[in-house]
Amino acid sequence: MATTTLPLVRASAAFPLMIWLRDNGHPLDCVLQDAGLPSAFVADPDQPIPLRTAIEFLHSVARAEGLDIGCRVVTPDGIDQLGFIGVLVRASQTPREAFQLVTRAFFHHGSHGMLTFTPHAGGATVRHVFRVPLDAEALFVTQQFITALIVSVVTREGQDGSAPEHVELTPHPVLGLSLLEPHFGCPVCPTLTGAVAVTFSDQVLDRPFSQRRVPLDQQVTEGSGAIRGDGTLAGSIRTILPLLLARGGEPTLAEVAHFAFMSTRTLQRRLTAEGTSLSRLIGQERSARAVALLTASTTRVQEVAAEMGYGSGASFTRAVRRWTSAPPTRLRKGTTGD
Incomplete structure (x- = not known):
């Protein structure tokens, strides 16, 4: 899984974590400095940052705050904090439409991650996979964070009965997956492919959002600025x-x-x-x-x-x-x- 370009992701990918740190009394400027990020970067959620920095930022907080931090930092409306990804969700009428919009635009969110939405009988599965080499513990922490963000698409309005039917992700090499089931309210199983997989029922996916739909500017689907450069x-x-x-x-x-x-x-x-x-x-x-x-x-x-x-x-x-x-x-x- 060698890379040919430097893997990048939008700064907004770290925003749920930064908001949690700020709200829990952590000096955000110092935390960002330790992660190798200038504090000014929080002003632009669409600014590209090294994917490795974002992953190591989350992993370092997990070592200090607990290995299930990736679940705990994401609020029910956590997806709204992800820059133009959040705008796409707010422009959707149902979770199904939100996932369809986000998966089409995800190409512009990060250079080395892929998100897919696959319908099947009775529901659909959202999958995410990194195209970079990560160890099992880094995957455990990062994939639970991604899973929590995926789930927040359907929980953002606080509706009951919005839990996924099934979750697959990489187990912690020592602790397995036992830490995570209470966070998702459904069976959490080891992934066989290295990808996150979150399955929802049609009932959950087609439940209309009650909040007023936000008009969508067509340009927002690409964020601001290229995430993949010129390919070199x-x-x-x-x-x-x-x-x-x-x-x-x-x-x-x-x-x-x-x-x-x-x-x-x-x-x-x-x-x-x-x-x-x-x-x-x-x-x-x-x-x-x-x-x-x-x-x-x-x-x-x-x-x-x-x-x-x-x-x-x-x-x-x-x-x-x-x-x-x-x-x-x-x-x-x-x-x-x-």
Whole structure:
């Protein structure tokens, strides 16, 4: 299950967890910093983040708060917290329509996960599978979270009799699945395929939502911005470089390789085959950011240099000259000096 691009997911995938942490008195800024995420990213639920970061974020909280945390953080309306996925659910008349809309749009939610909705006699099954290598404990924690979100589509209005008929997911390597049955109110069995499978009856799927339907903008089905880049490894790295650079400092080769589920040697080799390198990609992103800051405002060059992480105006000026063959002052709009 080797990856060819860096696996990404929308930031909204972590929102139910962050809301739970905030509501339970955890200092969210510190928790996000420990997870390698800048606190500012919460302002944009559709922003892509490394899938590995989201999974490890949930797993770290599970180790501290209990291995069934993936179930406990999801409220009955948890699906509404998932950015444009929540918008699709709110635009639906029934759970069946919601699942049909979400599965068609899920391609735009994450680059290495697949969601399907399969009708059968008496009901239908929703399945989710990751296309990345994860150990059994990480799958146990992550798949219960995904299962709870799937179930929240039918429980979001607090109606009785909305439990699934059957759930399949990866057991914990030591504890099995005994922790989870009380959360789902139905039999929970080991998956034979590695995928989450949640089965609902037709009665549950076709029960109309009582809340007023929200009109759907056609563009919302794709979120905001591409989640798969241009299909290259370099393109997928470019997608998250602004986020990684916003933390301060530069991402290392080892860090990016970890996000990509690759060794550093494999990452280097594949980038070389695409005619680039991580340092070149970082330089291009810094160049684009610096030019944007210099041309879009009249902020002093010294302040732009500080925002870009340069210790002195002189080092920033040399970098700008290297990128653009011009000094920062020449790039200003409406000013000729700093």
